[in-house]
Amino acid sequence: MSPSEVADAPDAGSIEPTAAKARIIRAALDLFARHGVGGTSLQMIADEIGVTKAAVYHQYKTKDEIVLAAAEDELARLQAIIDAAETEPSRKRAPDMLVTGIVDLAVDRRRTVSTILSDPVIADFFAEHETFHEVMHRLRRVLIDDDAGPEAGVRTAILLAAISGAVMHPFVVDLDDDKLRAELLRLARRFLGLHG
Amino acid sequence: MSPSEVADAPDAGSIEPTAAKARIIRAALDLFARHGVGGTSLQMIADEIGVTKAAVYHQYKTKDEIVLAAAEDELARLQAIIDAAETEPSRKRAPDMLVTGIVDLAVDRRRTVSTILSDPVIADFFAEHETFHEVMHRLRRVLIDDDAGPEAGVRTAILLAAISGAVMHPFVVDLDDDKLRAELLRLARRFLGLHG
DNA sequence: GTCTATAGTGCGATAGAC
DNA sequence: GTCTATCGCACTATAGAC
Numbered sequence: 001m002s003p004s005e006v007a008d009a010p011d012a013g014s015i016e017p018t019a020a021k022a023r024i025i026r027a028a029l030d031l032f033a034r035h036g037v038g039g040t041s042l043q044m045i046a047d048e049i050g051v052t053k054a055a056v057y058h059q060y061k062t063k064d065e066i067v068l069a070a071a072e073d074e075l076a077r078l079q080a081i082i083d084a085a086e087t088e089p090s091r092k093r094a095p096d097m098l099v100t101g102i103v104d105l106a107v108d109r110r111r112t113v114s115t116i117l118s119d120p121v122i123a124d125f126f127a128e129h130e131t132f133h134e135v136m137h138r139l140r141r142v143l144i145d146d147d148a149g150p151e152a153g154v155r156t157a158i159l160l161a162a163i164s165g166a167v168m169h170p171f172v173v174d175l176d177d178d179k180l181r182a183e184l185l186r187l188a189r190r191f192l193g194l195h196g
Numbered sequence: 197m198s199p200s201e202v203a204d205a206p207d208a209g210s211i212e213p214t215a216a217k218a219r220i221i222r223a224a225l226d227l228f229a230r231h232g233v234g235g236t237s238l239q240m241i242a243d244e245i246g247v248t249k250a251a252v253y254h255q256y257k258t259k260d261e262i263v264l265a266a267a268e269d270e271l272a273r274l275q276a277i278i279d280a281a282e283t284e285p286s287r288k289r290a291p292d293m294l295v296t297g298i299v300d301l302a303v304d305r306r307r308t309v310s311t312i313l314s315d316p317v318i319a320d321f322f323a324e325h326e327t328f329h330e331v332m333h334r335l336r337r338v339l340i341d342d343d344a345g346p347e348a349g350v351r352t353a354i355l356l357a358a359i360s361g362a363v364m365h366p367f368v369v370d371l372d373d374d375k376l377r378a379e380l381l382r383l384a385r386r387f388l389g390l391h392g
Numbered sequence: 393g394t395c396t397a398t399a400g401t402g403c404g405a406t407a408g409a410c
Numbered sequence: 411g412t413c414t415a416t417c418g419c420a421c422t423a424t425a426g427a428c
Contacts, residue, residue: 020393033316034316035234035316035317036232036233036234036315036316036317037232037234037235038231038232038233038234038235038236039233039234039316039317040234041420041421041422042421042422042423043420043421043422051393051394051395052394052395052396053421053422053423054394054395054396054397054423054424054425055393055394055395057422057423057424058393058394059393061423062422062423063422063423114314114361115314115316117365117366118310118311118314118315118361118364118365119232119314120229120230120231120232120235120311121231121232121235122366123364123366123369126366127366127369127370132366136367151375151379154371154375154376154379155379155382155383157365157367157368157371158362158367158368158371158376158379158380158383159383160365160367161361161362161363161365161366161367161368162358162359162361162362162383163358164361164365164367165310165314165357165358165360165361165362165365166354166357166358166361167357168314168319169313169314169353169356169357169360169361170313170318170319170322170323170328170357171332171353171354171356171357172350172353172354172357173319173323175350175353175354179347179350180350180354183347183350183351183354184354186351187351187354187355187358187387190386190387191383191386191387216411237402237403237404238403238404238405239402239403239404247411247412247413248412248413248414249404249405250405250406250407250411250412250413250414250415251411251412251413253404253405253406254411254412255411257405258404258405259404259405
């Protein structure tokens, strides 16, 4: 690869090395949210960014690769929030910081995050995805109190599922971001016993 | 139609009048949960119940009609639970009864309910569906305390979204039904301030 | 990196016999 | 109510020029 292609990718963990790939993933996530993963074709993605299908295939060999890259792109945002919470020196403030970050992320990306996570194909993929399980483990380590019972892990999983599942649910579609964010934070803190 | 075909459909509100239609909807819901709505073809539905595509088309003129009927079939289960809670004479016990019923339903049908509700096409459909909004209104009337503030409706929507969104989330896929049910009930009661 | 052109497949949907 | 047969179309994916 030529130097110019990787000039703007200083961080090693980046998932989208080239601008062309990043444009495809951005368009794909937007279309997945609007029509579902199965309801989105490569033609639609190509049209969205103004190129032909063949140009898309030059970046990703199959549609599955695009779905996978899109899912990992969303997962990377969650990883960044965990990174920040893990550097928090106060063990008492770290859980609230993490929960706040997750709620902000979920509300900010409410149009895509739930569709991605709820899609059966992606759910199956995550079930066998190593990085995904690693993320869950790190989440639990920050959130769960040391003297918590064995049910704490279960509770954590359910809380996170509730947050990301709630943000684009039909029941809350006509709710503005601020109200949704505030109530989700209230729900999360109540459930965890936090009093931030 | 012959009398034998409608002999086992005494309730007027039934959505699936014929056995043939009921079989199609049951197969469709199962396949939607496994492959998504967009990822399920009429051929797959026909194969699942052992007939040809043309036989399916005889019952429903388009694929959209099948998706719509499937969504209404799931909605009908929620309506039945609200019916039961509305007949509860004690206004104090009714909310807990309703929440318990909703959690039971969500866990019992965790493979389908979240996929159906999260699908963008179905979400758009529900947004303009009169019965859906009617169901939401009845839910709020049972759940919300009379002296509750204006945020109560928002909280109710989020709680319900959290429950149905959580049940088939990747975070909880490896959780058995009993643990999931118990923790969801705990979450719901805490959030509503119930102490059943 | 993007294009045109095309192969091969499966899709939703229809017509008409039984 | 189910069948066979088929239409026209959109899909994923590939080949090869620029």
